[in-house]
Amino acid sequence: MFKLMTTLIRGRATDAADQFTDANALTILRQQLRDAADGVTRAKHSVAVVMAYASRERSTAERIAAQLADLESRAVEALKKDRDDLAMEAASAIANLEEEQAATEKAMLHYDTETRRLREQLSLAEHRLRSLQRGKQIADAAQRTQKLRGTMPDGVINSLRDAEETLARLQARQAHAESIETAMTELNSTSSAQATSDKLAAAGCGAPLRSEAANVIERLRARVA
Template sequence: MFNTIITLVRGRSHDAAQAVADANALSILRQQLRDAATGVEAARRSVAVVMAYAERERKSLPRINAQIADLEGRAMVALAQGREDLATEAASAIAQLEAERATTETAPATYEMEIARLRDELGGAELRLRDLKRGMQLADAAQKSQTVRGVVSRPVTASLAEAEATLSRLQSRQLHAEATALAVVELSASQSAEAISARLAAAGCGPSIRPDAAAVLERLKQKSA
């Protein structure tokens, strides 16, 4: 049971950390790209340092050759003068210089191989960094677009819905008003026609519209007969 609780706590901690990372993914990506850019710049400086070493080795070879030639000449003079002690010192210096020359002659090739390798790595890192920066810019633009869309769409949608409801109510009232006005016109026309018919009937023009007492009495007499 204790292990289960520990596992649950670890799982929730991981979920919480993942949620924080997801919510701040763009900020994390920016910092990671800054760190990567710093690393790429350090790699670029390293390549420059190696190139400087290689150039120094190339330039030191003529100097060593000149020193060897100078010592050889002086040693020959010392031997001619019977100064073998001085010639021996010169020979020792020449031996050291020849060893240095041997190392210097192989160093440029080694440096060139290292420079080529570092340049390939640096080029790949720079390409990946550019791609990541481009991707971050797209992600940043997409996030801003989503934010703006969310800010704009919600009030716009609500406003449109309210406007549609208002328009519907207005149209309903207008239709009702038009129907009422039409009914009034029809009623007025009907009442006007009935009034004219009544006046005509009262003037003896055609049968009476409304039965009067004399007509009712006459009808009753006819029924009783």
């Protein structure tokens, strides 16, 4: 029982933490991106420091190379003049400079390797940061859209729906009225034509439209015969 209670407490704590994270995800993301941007800035400074050290070592190497060339030239001149003492002193100085030169070259190699590694990591970090920033922009836009959608009052939707229904009824009545008007026009036209035909027939213009009594008697007599 105690184990179940412990598991339940841990589960509720995890659920609460997840709900809190989900509710504040965009705010958390913004701060994480600010932290990441600060980290990238510090990384750039570190690369710049290493590059400065490497530049200093290259300057030292150039100075040592110039000193070696000068000492070797002077040592040769001393030997030509049988000044072995000066030549030996120059040789000792040359040996010390060569040791310093070897150490400097080793330091330069180390700085160059470290600079390449840091620049690669910095480039990858900047690429990932830009990708995350684009994703944050999309998330910001989506959240603003959701807020606007959520602030639309229900009354506005209902009013629009009612207006659409009213417009539909009005259009239906107008269409019906137009149909009636068309039918009345056709009826009036037919009645007018019929009246004109009757008037013409009564005046003896053309065949009569209605059977007269005399015509009916003649037709009946013909059937009797």
